[in-house]
Amino acid sequence: MPRDEGARTSGGRGPGGHGRSTKIEKARDPRGxxxxxxxxxxxxxxxxxxxLILAVVGTVLGLFGPFLLGLAIDKAIKRADLRELLRVSLLMLGVYLGSWLSQVGQSVFMARASQRAMRELRAHLFSHLQTLSLSFFDRHPHGDLMSRLTNDMDNISRVLSQNATQLFTGFLTLLGILGMMFALSPYLALGSMLVFPLMFVLVAFVGKRTRKGYRGLQAKIGQLNGQLVEMYSG
Incomplete structure:
Protein backbone atom coordinates (compact mmCIF):
# COMPACT_ATOMS: atom_id res chain seq x y z
CA MET A 1 0.00 0.00 0.00
CA PRO A 2 1.42 3.43 -0.84
CA ARG A 3 2.35 5.47 2.19
CA ASP A 4 3.67 8.94 2.79
CA GLU A 5 7.44 8.69 2.69
CA GLY A 6 7.68 12.19 4.12
CA ALA A 7 6.27 10.92 7.38
CA ARG A 8 9.35 8.74 7.91
CA THR A 9 12.60 9.84 9.53
CA SER A 10 15.57 7.56 9.77
CA GLY A 11 19.10 7.51 11.02
CA GLY A 12 21.17 4.73 9.54
CA ARG A 13 23.23 2.33 11.54
CA GLY A 14 24.75 0.02 8.98
CA PRO A 15 23.41 -1.59 5.82
CA GLY A 16 19.72 -2.20 5.71
CA GLY A 17 19.04 0.50 8.27
CA HIS A 18 18.49 -1.91 11.17
CA GLY A 19 18.82 0.90 13.65
CA ARG A 20 16.54 3.34 11.91
CA SER A 21 13.58 4.74 13.74
CA THR A 22 10.31 4.83 11.85
CA LYS A 23 7.63 7.41 12.51
CA ILE A 24 3.94 6.77 12.18
CA GLU A 25 2.97 6.61 8.52
CA LYS A 26 -0.35 7.75 7.13
CA ALA A 27 -2.03 6.17 4.15
CA ARG A 28 -1.51 8.46 1.18
CA ASP A 29 -4.27 7.12 -1.08
CA PRO A 30 -6.64 4.68 0.70
CA ARG A 31 -9.13 4.65 -2.18
CA GLY A 32 -6.40 3.91 -4.67
CA LEU A 52 -23.42 -11.52 -0.34
CA ILE A 53 -26.45 -13.79 -0.71
CA LEU A 54 -25.77 -15.46 2.64
CA ALA A 55 -25.25 -12.07 4.27
CA VAL A 56 -28.63 -10.83 3.04
CA VAL A 57 -30.39 -14.05 4.08
CA GLY A 58 -28.74 -14.07 7.51
CA THR A 59 -29.58 -10.41 8.11
CA VAL A 60 -33.23 -10.86 7.13
CA LEU A 61 -33.59 -13.93 9.34
CA GLY A 62 -31.87 -12.15 12.22
CA LEU A 63 -34.33 -9.26 11.96
CA PHE A 64 -37.30 -11.62 11.71
CA GLY A 65 -36.48 -13.26 15.06
CA PRO A 66 -37.39 -10.28 17.31
CA PHE A 67 -40.58 -9.80 15.29
CA LEU A 68 -41.59 -13.38 16.07
CA LEU A 69 -40.75 -12.81 19.72
CA GLY A 70 -43.17 -9.90 19.77
CA LEU A 71 -45.87 -12.10 18.24
CA ALA A 72 -45.24 -14.77 20.85
CA ILE A 73 -45.70 -12.26 23.66
CA ASP A 74 -48.68 -10.39 22.22
CA LYS A 75 -50.67 -13.26 20.70
CA ALA A 76 -49.63 -16.39 22.56
CA ILE A 77 -48.51 -15.57 26.10
CA LYS A 78 -51.14 -12.90 26.74
CA ARG A 79 -53.91 -15.21 25.52
CA ALA A 80 -52.40 -18.29 27.18
CA ASP A 81 -52.50 -20.06 23.83
CA LEU A 82 -49.99 -22.90 24.19
CA ARG A 83 -50.51 -24.17 20.66
CA GLU A 84 -49.75 -20.76 19.16
CA LEU A 85 -46.78 -20.37 21.49
CA LEU A 86 -45.39 -23.73 20.39
CA ARG A 87 -45.87 -22.84 16.72
CA VAL A 88 -44.14 -19.47 17.07
CA SER A 89 -41.36 -21.01 19.17
CA LEU A 90 -40.62 -23.63 16.53
CA LEU A 91 -40.64 -20.94 13.87
CA MET A 92 -38.22 -18.85 15.93
CA LEU A 93 -35.96 -21.87 16.35
CA GLY A 94 -35.88 -22.38 12.58
CA VAL A 95 -35.23 -18.68 11.95
CA TYR A 96 -32.33 -18.45 14.40
CA LEU A 97 -30.89 -21.74 13.17
CA GLY A 98 -31.06 -20.49 9.58
CA SER A 99 -29.44 -17.20 10.60
CA TRP A 100 -26.62 -19.06 12.35
CA LEU A 101 -26.03 -21.35 9.37
CA SER A 102 -25.96 -18.32 7.07
CA GLN A 103 -23.34 -16.66 9.25
CA VAL A 104 -21.21 -19.81 9.35
CA GLY A 105 -21.41 -20.23 5.58
CA GLN A 106 -20.66 -16.56 5.09
CA SER A 107 -17.54 -16.78 7.26
CA VAL A 108 -16.31 -19.96 5.56
CA PHE A 109 -16.76 -18.74 1.99
CA MET A 110 -15.37 -15.28 2.74
CA ALA A 111 -12.32 -16.77 4.45
CA ARG A 112 -11.76 -19.01 1.43
CA ALA A 113 -12.09 -16.11 -1.01
CA SER A 114 -9.84 -13.81 1.03
CA GLN A 115 -7.12 -16.45 1.46
CA ARG A 116 -7.06 -17.16 -2.27
CA ALA A 117 -6.84 -13.44 -3.01
CA MET A 118 -4.08 -13.00 -0.44
CA ARG A 119 -2.14 -15.89 -1.95
CA GLU A 120 -2.10 -14.09 -5.30
CA LEU A 121 -1.20 -10.79 -3.64
CA ARG A 122 1.70 -12.33 -1.69
CA ALA A 123 3.01 -14.03 -4.84
CA HIS A 124 2.93 -10.76 -6.78
CA LEU A 125 4.55 -8.87 -3.91
CA PHE A 126 7.35 -11.43 -3.64
CA SER A 127 7.92 -11.29 -7.40
CA HIS A 128 8.08 -7.50 -7.22
CA LEU A 129 10.70 -7.65 -4.47
CA GLN A 130 12.94 -9.73 -6.72
CA THR A 131 13.03 -6.90 -9.26
CA LEU A 132 14.17 -4.21 -6.79
CA SER A 133 17.77 -3.05 -6.64
CA LEU A 134 20.10 -3.64 -3.71
CA SER A 135 20.12 0.10 -3.01
CA PHE A 136 16.40 -0.13 -2.20
CA PHE A 137 17.09 -2.61 0.60
CA ASP A 138 19.94 -0.41 1.87
CA ARG A 139 17.64 2.61 2.06
CA HIS A 140 14.73 0.89 3.81
CA PRO A 141 14.85 -0.76 7.25
CA HIS A 142 14.66 -4.53 7.03
CA GLY A 143 12.23 -4.58 9.95
CA ASP A 144 9.87 -2.23 8.13
CA LEU A 145 9.96 -4.43 5.03
CA MET A 146 9.30 -7.53 7.12
CA SER A 147 6.41 -5.77 8.83
CA ARG A 148 4.86 -4.93 5.46
CA LEU A 149 5.32 -8.50 4.22
CA THR A 150 3.86 -10.13 7.34
CA ASN A 151 1.81 -7.86 9.60
CA ASP A 152 0.39 -5.61 6.89
CA MET A 153 -0.58 -8.60 4.76
CA ASP A 154 -2.24 -10.24 7.76
CA ASN A 155 -4.16 -7.03 8.43
CA ILE A 156 -5.38 -6.91 4.83
CA SER A 157 -6.46 -10.54 5.12
CA ARG A 158 -8.33 -9.76 8.34
CA VAL A 159 -10.09 -6.81 6.72
CA LEU A 160 -11.20 -8.93 3.77
CA SER A 161 -12.29 -11.98 5.75
CA GLN A 162 -13.92 -10.27 8.76
CA ASN A 163 -14.30 -6.51 8.70
CA ALA A 164 -15.69 -6.24 5.18
CA THR A 165 -18.52 -8.70 5.85
CA GLN A 166 -19.22 -7.17 9.26
CA LEU A 167 -19.50 -3.73 7.69
CA PHE A 168 -21.87 -4.99 5.00
CA THR A 169 -24.10 -6.98 7.36
CA GLY A 170 -24.08 -4.12 9.88
CA PHE A 171 -25.28 -1.72 7.21
CA LEU A 172 -28.03 -4.12 6.14
CA THR A 173 -29.05 -4.66 9.76
CA LEU A 174 -29.29 -0.91 10.36
CA LEU A 175 -31.47 -0.45 7.29
CA GLY A 176 -33.67 -3.37 8.29
CA ILE A 177 -34.09 -2.12 11.86
CA LEU A 178 -35.00 1.36 10.66
CA GLY A 179 -37.49 -0.08 8.18
CA MET A 180 -39.20 -2.20 10.83
CA MET A 181 -39.24 0.66 13.32
CA PHE A 182 -40.91 3.03 10.87
CA ALA A 183 -43.38 0.31 9.87
CA LEU A 184 -44.38 -0.29 13.50
CA SER A 185 -44.27 3.28 14.83
CA PRO A 186 -42.95 6.20 12.76
CA TYR A 187 -42.97 8.63 15.70
CA LEU A 188 -40.98 6.35 17.98
CA ALA A 189 -38.58 5.68 15.11
CA LEU A 190 -38.00 9.40 14.61
CA GLY A 191 -37.49 9.85 18.34
CA SER A 192 -34.88 7.10 18.47
CA MET A 193 -32.98 8.72 15.59
CA LEU A 194 -32.30 11.81 17.71
CA VAL A 195 -29.29 10.04 19.22
CA PHE A 196 -27.73 9.38 15.80
CA PRO A 197 -25.73 12.67 15.67
CA LEU A 198 -24.24 11.90 19.09
CA MET A 199 -23.33 8.40 17.91
CA PHE A 200 -21.58 9.77 14.82
CA VAL A 201 -19.58 12.22 16.95
CA LEU A 202 -18.51 9.45 19.34
CA VAL A 203 -17.56 7.12 16.49
CA ALA A 204 -15.47 9.85 14.83
CA PHE A 205 -13.81 10.70 18.17
CA VAL A 206 -12.92 7.10 18.99
CA GLY A 207 -11.98 6.24 15.40
CA LYS A 208 -9.50 9.11 15.13
CA ARG A 209 -7.64 8.03 18.26
CA THR A 210 -7.83 4.37 17.33
CA ARG A 211 -6.20 5.02 13.95
CA LYS A 212 -3.44 7.03 15.61
CA GLY A 213 -2.75 4.27 18.11
CA TYR A 214 -2.83 1.63 15.40
CA ARG A 215 -0.26 3.47 13.28
CA GLY A 216 1.93 3.77 16.36
CA LEU A 217 1.60 0.04 16.95
CA GLN A 218 2.63 -0.74 13.38
CA ALA A 219 5.66 1.55 13.71
CA LYS A 220 6.73 -0.22 16.91
CA ILE A 221 6.31 -3.61 15.25
CA GLY A 222 8.55 -2.47 12.40
CA GLN A 223 11.21 -1.31 14.87
CA LEU A 224 10.98 -4.58 16.77
CA ASN A 225 11.38 -6.59 13.58
CA GLY A 226 14.43 -4.52 12.70
CA GLN A 227 16.01 -5.23 16.07
CA LEU A 228 15.32 -8.95 15.68
CA VAL A 229 16.92 -8.96 12.23
CA GLU A 230 19.99 -7.18 13.60
CA MET A 231 20.20 -9.51 16.59
CA TYR A 232 20.05 -12.75 14.62
CA SER A 233 21.99 -11.61 11.56
CA GLY A 234 24.76 -9.95 13.57
Missing part, protein backbone atom coordinates in the same frame (compact mmCIF):
# COMPACT_ATOMS: atom_id res chain seq x y z
CA UNK A 33 -5.16 1.08 -2.48
CA UNK A 34 -8.66 -0.40 -2.38
CA UNK A 35 -8.92 -0.12 -6.16
CA UNK A 36 -5.67 -2.04 -6.53
CA UNK A 37 -7.10 -4.82 -4.37
CA UNK A 38 -10.12 -5.28 -6.63
CA UNK A 39 -8.32 -7.33 -9.33
CA UNK A 40 -7.38 -9.91 -6.69
CA UNK A 41 -11.02 -10.13 -5.58
CA UNK A 42 -12.50 -10.33 -9.08
CA UNK A 43 -11.06 -13.81 -9.51
CA UNK A 44 -13.15 -14.86 -6.49
CA UNK A 45 -16.36 -13.35 -7.86
CA UNK A 46 -18.45 -16.50 -7.46
CA UNK A 47 -17.52 -16.95 -3.82
CA UNK A 48 -18.18 -13.28 -3.13
CA UNK A 49 -21.64 -13.52 -4.69
CA UNK A 50 -22.41 -16.48 -2.43
CA UNK A 51 -21.17 -14.46 0.56
Missing amino acids: ALRRLLPYLRSQKRLLIVV
Whole structure:
Protein backbone atom coordinates (compact mmCIF):
# COMPACT_ATOMS: atom_id res chain seq x y z
CA MET A 1 0.00 0.00 0.00
CA PRO A 2 1.42 3.43 -0.84
CA ARG A 3 2.35 5.47 2.19
CA ASP A 4 3.67 8.94 2.79
CA GLU A 5 7.44 8.69 2.69
CA GLY A 6 7.68 12.19 4.12
CA ALA A 7 6.27 10.92 7.38
CA ARG A 8 9.35 8.74 7.91
CA THR A 9 12.60 9.84 9.53
CA SER A 10 15.57 7.56 9.77
CA GLY A 11 19.10 7.51 11.02
CA GLY A 12 21.17 4.73 9.54
CA ARG A 13 23.23 2.33 11.54
CA GLY A 14 24.75 0.02 8.98
CA PRO A 15 23.41 -1.59 5.82
CA GLY A 16 19.72 -2.20 5.71
CA GLY A 17 19.04 0.50 8.27
CA HIS A 18 18.49 -1.91 11.17
CA GLY A 19 18.82 0.90 13.65
CA ARG A 20 16.54 3.34 11.91
CA SER A 21 13.58 4.74 13.74
CA THR A 22 10.31 4.83 11.85
CA LYS A 23 7.63 7.41 12.51
CA ILE A 24 3.94 6.77 12.18
CA GLU A 25 2.97 6.61 8.52
CA LYS A 26 -0.35 7.75 7.13
CA ALA A 27 -2.03 6.17 4.15
CA ARG A 28 -1.51 8.46 1.18
CA ASP A 29 -4.27 7.12 -1.08
CA PRO A 30 -6.64 4.68 0.70
CA ARG A 31 -9.13 4.65 -2.18
CA GLY A 32 -6.40 3.91 -4.67
CA ALA A 33 -5.16 1.08 -2.48
CA LEU A 34 -8.66 -0.40 -2.38
CA ARG A 35 -8.92 -0.12 -6.16
CA ARG A 36 -5.67 -2.04 -6.53
CA LEU A 37 -7.10 -4.82 -4.37
CA LEU A 38 -10.12 -5.28 -6.63
CA PRO A 39 -8.32 -7.33 -9.33
CA TYR A 40 -7.38 -9.91 -6.69
CA LEU A 41 -11.02 -10.13 -5.58
CA ARG A 42 -12.50 -10.33 -9.08
CA SER A 43 -11.06 -13.81 -9.51
CA GLN A 44 -13.15 -14.86 -6.49
CA LYS A 45 -16.36 -13.35 -7.86
CA ARG A 46 -18.45 -16.50 -7.46
CA LEU A 47 -17.52 -16.95 -3.82
CA LEU A 48 -18.18 -13.28 -3.13
CA ILE A 49 -21.64 -13.52 -4.69
CA VAL A 50 -22.41 -16.48 -2.43
CA VAL A 51 -21.17 -14.46 0.56
CA LEU A 52 -23.42 -11.52 -0.34
CA ILE A 53 -26.45 -13.79 -0.71
CA LEU A 54 -25.77 -15.46 2.64
CA ALA A 55 -25.25 -12.07 4.27
CA VAL A 56 -28.63 -10.83 3.04
CA VAL A 57 -30.39 -14.05 4.08
CA GLY A 58 -28.74 -14.07 7.51
CA THR A 59 -29.58 -10.41 8.11
CA VAL A 60 -33.23 -10.86 7.13
CA LEU A 61 -33.59 -13.93 9.34
CA GLY A 62 -31.87 -12.15 12.22
CA LEU A 63 -34.33 -9.26 11.96
CA PHE A 64 -37.30 -11.62 11.71
CA GLY A 65 -36.48 -13.26 15.06
CA PRO A 66 -37.39 -10.28 17.31
CA PHE A 67 -40.58 -9.80 15.29
CA LEU A 68 -41.59 -13.38 16.07
CA LEU A 69 -40.75 -12.81 19.72
CA GLY A 70 -43.17 -9.90 19.77
CA LEU A 71 -45.87 -12.10 18.24
CA ALA A 72 -45.24 -14.77 20.85
CA ILE A 73 -45.70 -12.26 23.66
CA ASP A 74 -48.68 -10.39 22.22
CA LYS A 75 -50.67 -13.26 20.70
CA ALA A 76 -49.63 -16.39 22.56
CA ILE A 77 -48.51 -15.57 26.10
CA LYS A 78 -51.14 -12.90 26.74
CA ARG A 79 -53.91 -15.21 25.52
CA ALA A 80 -52.40 -18.29 27.18
CA ASP A 81 -52.50 -20.06 23.83
CA LEU A 82 -49.99 -22.90 24.19
CA ARG A 83 -50.51 -24.17 20.66
CA GLU A 84 -49.75 -20.76 19.16
CA LEU A 85 -46.78 -20.37 21.49
CA LEU A 86 -45.39 -23.73 20.39
CA ARG A 87 -45.87 -22.84 16.72
CA VAL A 88 -44.14 -19.47 17.07
CA SER A 89 -41.36 -21.01 19.17
CA LEU A 90 -40.62 -23.63 16.53
CA LEU A 91 -40.64 -20.94 13.87
CA MET A 92 -38.22 -18.85 15.93
CA LEU A 93 -35.96 -21.87 16.35
CA GLY A 94 -35.88 -22.38 12.58
CA VAL A 95 -35.23 -18.68 11.95
CA TYR A 96 -32.33 -18.45 14.40
CA LEU A 97 -30.89 -21.74 13.17
CA GLY A 98 -31.06 -20.49 9.58
CA SER A 99 -29.44 -17.20 10.60
CA TRP A 100 -26.62 -19.06 12.35
CA LEU A 101 -26.03 -21.35 9.37
CA SER A 102 -25.96 -18.32 7.07
CA GLN A 103 -23.34 -16.66 9.25
CA VAL A 104 -21.21 -19.81 9.35
CA GLY A 105 -21.41 -20.23 5.58
CA GLN A 106 -20.66 -16.56 5.09
CA SER A 107 -17.54 -16.78 7.26
CA VAL A 108 -16.31 -19.96 5.56
CA PHE A 109 -16.76 -18.74 1.99
CA MET A 110 -15.37 -15.28 2.74
CA ALA A 111 -12.32 -16.77 4.45
CA ARG A 112 -11.76 -19.01 1.43
CA ALA A 113 -12.09 -16.11 -1.01
CA SER A 114 -9.84 -13.81 1.03
CA GLN A 115 -7.12 -16.45 1.46
CA ARG A 116 -7.06 -17.16 -2.27
CA ALA A 117 -6.84 -13.44 -3.01
CA MET A 118 -4.08 -13.00 -0.44
CA ARG A 119 -2.14 -15.89 -1.95
CA GLU A 120 -2.10 -14.09 -5.30
CA LEU A 121 -1.20 -10.79 -3.64
CA ARG A 122 1.70 -12.33 -1.69
CA ALA A 123 3.01 -14.03 -4.84
CA HIS A 124 2.93 -10.76 -6.78
CA LEU A 125 4.55 -8.87 -3.91
CA PHE A 126 7.35 -11.43 -3.64
CA SER A 127 7.92 -11.29 -7.40
CA HIS A 128 8.08 -7.50 -7.22
CA LEU A 129 10.70 -7.65 -4.47
CA GLN A 130 12.94 -9.73 -6.72
CA THR A 131 13.03 -6.90 -9.26
CA LEU A 132 14.17 -4.21 -6.79
CA SER A 133 17.77 -3.05 -6.64
CA LEU A 134 20.10 -3.64 -3.71
CA SER A 135 20.12 0.10 -3.01
CA PHE A 136 16.40 -0.13 -2.20
CA PHE A 137 17.09 -2.61 0.60
CA ASP A 138 19.94 -0.41 1.87
CA ARG A 139 17.64 2.61 2.06
CA HIS A 140 14.73 0.89 3.81
CA PRO A 141 14.85 -0.76 7.25
CA HIS A 142 14.66 -4.53 7.03
CA GLY A 143 12.23 -4.58 9.95
CA ASP A 144 9.87 -2.23 8.13
CA LEU A 145 9.96 -4.43 5.03
CA MET A 146 9.30 -7.53 7.12
CA SER A 147 6.41 -5.77 8.83
CA ARG A 148 4.86 -4.93 5.46
CA LEU A 149 5.32 -8.50 4.22
CA THR A 150 3.86 -10.13 7.34
CA ASN A 151 1.81 -7.86 9.60
CA ASP A 152 0.39 -5.61 6.89
CA MET A 153 -0.58 -8.60 4.76
CA ASP A 154 -2.24 -10.24 7.76
CA ASN A 155 -4.16 -7.03 8.43
CA ILE A 156 -5.38 -6.91 4.83
CA SER A 157 -6.46 -10.54 5.12
CA ARG A 158 -8.33 -9.76 8.34
CA VAL A 159 -10.09 -6.81 6.72
CA LEU A 160 -11.20 -8.93 3.77
CA SER A 161 -12.29 -11.98 5.75
CA GLN A 162 -13.92 -10.27 8.76
CA ASN A 163 -14.30 -6.51 8.70
CA ALA A 164 -15.69 -6.24 5.18
CA THR A 165 -18.52 -8.70 5.85
CA GLN A 166 -19.22 -7.17 9.26
CA LEU A 167 -19.50 -3.73 7.69
CA PHE A 168 -21.87 -4.99 5.00
CA THR A 169 -24.10 -6.98 7.36
CA GLY A 170 -24.08 -4.12 9.88
CA PHE A 171 -25.28 -1.72 7.21
CA LEU A 172 -28.03 -4.12 6.14
CA THR A 173 -29.05 -4.66 9.76
CA LEU A 174 -29.29 -0.91 10.36
CA LEU A 175 -31.47 -0.45 7.29
CA GLY A 176 -33.67 -3.37 8.29
CA ILE A 177 -34.09 -2.12 11.86
CA LEU A 178 -35.00 1.36 10.66
CA GLY A 179 -37.49 -0.08 8.18
CA MET A 180 -39.20 -2.20 10.83
CA MET A 181 -39.24 0.66 13.32
CA PHE A 182 -40.91 3.03 10.87
CA ALA A 183 -43.38 0.31 9.87
CA LEU A 184 -44.38 -0.29 13.50
CA SER A 185 -44.27 3.28 14.83
CA PRO A 186 -42.95 6.20 12.76
CA TYR A 187 -42.97 8.63 15.70
CA LEU A 188 -40.98 6.35 17.98
CA ALA A 189 -38.58 5.68 15.11
CA LEU A 190 -38.00 9.40 14.61
CA GLY A 191 -37.49 9.85 18.34
CA SER A 192 -34.88 7.10 18.47
CA MET A 193 -32.98 8.72 15.59
CA LEU A 194 -32.30 11.81 17.71
CA VAL A 195 -29.29 10.04 19.22
CA PHE A 196 -27.73 9.38 15.80
CA PRO A 197 -25.73 12.67 15.67
CA LEU A 198 -24.24 11.90 19.09
CA MET A 199 -23.33 8.40 17.91
CA PHE A 200 -21.58 9.77 14.82
CA VAL A 201 -19.58 12.22 16.95
CA LEU A 202 -18.51 9.45 19.34
CA VAL A 203 -17.56 7.12 16.49
CA ALA A 204 -15.47 9.85 14.83
CA PHE A 205 -13.81 10.70 18.17
CA VAL A 206 -12.92 7.10 18.99
CA GLY A 207 -11.98 6.24 15.40
CA LYS A 208 -9.50 9.11 15.13
CA ARG A 209 -7.64 8.03 18.26
CA THR A 210 -7.83 4.37 17.33
CA ARG A 211 -6.20 5.02 13.95
CA LYS A 212 -3.44 7.03 15.61
CA GLY A 213 -2.75 4.27 18.11
CA TYR A 214 -2.83 1.63 15.40
CA ARG A 215 -0.26 3.47 13.28
CA GLY A 216 1.93 3.77 16.36
CA LEU A 217 1.60 0.04 16.95
CA GLN A 218 2.63 -0.74 13.38
CA ALA A 219 5.66 1.55 13.71
CA LYS A 220 6.73 -0.22 16.91
CA ILE A 221 6.31 -3.61 15.25
CA GLY A 222 8.55 -2.47 12.40
CA GLN A 223 11.21 -1.31 14.87
CA LEU A 224 10.98 -4.58 16.77
CA ASN A 225 11.38 -6.59 13.58
CA GLY A 226 14.43 -4.52 12.70
CA GLN A 227 16.01 -5.23 16.07
CA LEU A 228 15.32 -8.95 15.68
CA VAL A 229 16.92 -8.96 12.23
CA GLU A 230 19.99 -7.18 13.60
CA MET A 231 20.20 -9.51 16.59
CA TYR A 232 20.05 -12.75 14.62
CA SER A 233 21.99 -11.61 11.56
CA GLY A 234 24.76 -9.95 13.57
